[in-house]
Amino acid sequence: MSHHVVVLALDGVKPFDLGIPAQVFGHALDAAGEPLYRVSTCSIGGRPVRTNQDFTVSVAHDESVLATADTVVVATQDSRREHPGPGGLSGELSAVLAAIAPETRIVSLCTSAFVLAAAGLLDGQGATTHWALCDEFAHRFPLVDVNRNVLFVDNGRILTSAGAAAGIDLCLHLVRRDHGAAVANAAARRCVVAPWREGGQAQFVEIPLPDHADSSTTATRQWALERLAEPLTLADLARHARMSVRTFTRRFRAEVGQSPQQWVAQRRVDHARQLLETTQLSVSEIARATGFADPVVLRKHLRSCVGLTPNAYRLAYSSTRPMAAAGLDRV
Template identity: 70%
Template sequence: MVHHVVVLALDGVKPFDLGIPSQVLGQAFGASGHALYRVSTCSIGGRPVVTNQDFSISVEQDESALAGADTVVVATQDHRRGVPDRGDLPDRLAAALRSVPSTARVVSLCTSAFVLGAAGMLDGQRATTHWQMCDELARRFPRVTVDQNVLFVDNGRILTAAGAAAGLDLFLHLVRRDHGVAVANATARRCVVAPWREGGQAQFIERPLPASGDSSTSSTREWAEERLSQPLALVDLAAHAHMSVRTFTRRFRSEVGLSPHEWLLQRRLDHARYLLESTELSINEVSSKAGFTDPVLLRKHLRNAVGLTPGAYRRTYSAVGREAGASGRV
């Protein structure tokens, strides 16, 4: 069945962000070429929405559309118009959010995390927003664990994205989560964007430049990705970068937003998922080629990441990946 996504546009919406869901999800197709998602837009009262640019947008549906959504997206608003505190939402907007089915995913883009926070939907959860607003989000909503380093946070039902292009990353992640790596990669190619953007917001936060020397760990990351099947210790990565372990760890986290261990685990899991989808290698062989010393470790980390064992993941996604590849669709 086609997954129905409803985007809620509020006054002050940023047109670029408003268009991201339909731009990405509209390029996701199944093995037979059918659309996997249907995206529609609504506003409170179905009235025109004032953007943060010099034009307004006409919207044909009102907030009642949210009740029939599989995924609800609250698009970004310009924070210069103000962001809400807890309980500080217009009555009609608060009621609209309460109408969202408990089975539906809810996605915030950038500053719309404040809308979800004000509605109490982020309580007890990890979340993110644009790095410039993370401290304010944490101050207003102390029950929320705010992470300024990541491009997006997936809590299962509730997902939050950082600013602007991070929405592209989040929606490609949803395609990957729903339909597997092959479909997500093909979607990314149609959108002419990278299927997976390395690193988090940490790489965009304004910091003083180092006084001298090459501080980048990018060449070491490339080196490691070519050797995922091999055991790679932190000391090996630091040695390749010609840095002390302490300096390498600090610079790596500053550039990528993850520790070297977290990043390496993420890359190993991505490679394992690709192999499960695109090859008939045994689970033991996949585990070895992805750098897991024991298939039990692959099982543990894959279950933690996507909620599936390697066998279940292959049964769910491998046929989709092979058929998409055989059809030559890009």
């Protein structure tokens, strides 16, 4: 049975963000081409919802459909409206959120983190919202650990994302968490979006205009992607870009939002995940093929990224599970 995602639309909803869950989850398919998710949209009372644009949207369901949800997504509201503080929700909305089953996953897109926090759902947990509102959020909700610099925060049951496109990243993250990188990457291709931006990537990246056409690090990033199995030092990358290490590091972070070392490590983990899902290579062979060399190092990075060992990840997501279950490596 497909996973049921229910999107809750509140007054002031942003139409772009309202459509993100259906767009991303709707393109997640199994090997037979069947949808892995079913997406419904609801409002309180099933009433038409005013958007932050010059139109109103009608939805097919009222809040009773939330009882059937495996995941509830609270869509973004207009950032210019007054956001609720502790205890600031209407009795109607508070009752709707309180009725969500304790095992149901709950996701906020951008400013709807204020709604979850006002309901007390984020107390003692990490969260994020649009970078321009993080100070206000932290002031209103001192019991929440606000992270101003990330695209999304995954607490397990409750997840929050930053603004606009970060909602796409979070939805793809959930597809990847549920079904693996291959399914998420295919969904991203169908949506014509980048397949993966790590949740810890900076929300706001300043991209200075280059002084010369060859001053970008784009070519060096492509060069590195083709050589992930090889040692790639910071000096190697800077040399290829024809920059000093200091200049390269500064420009790389400005363009990508991560240090060169962080970026290379993430690309290696991505490649390792793909190989674990789609090949029968041993973990030692995958470690060498992705530049980690030692399977213990690969294990450390994979556990840090997804919370699983290589063997556990393969058991969960590989299309060659019988061989994986036999145990190619005990790592």
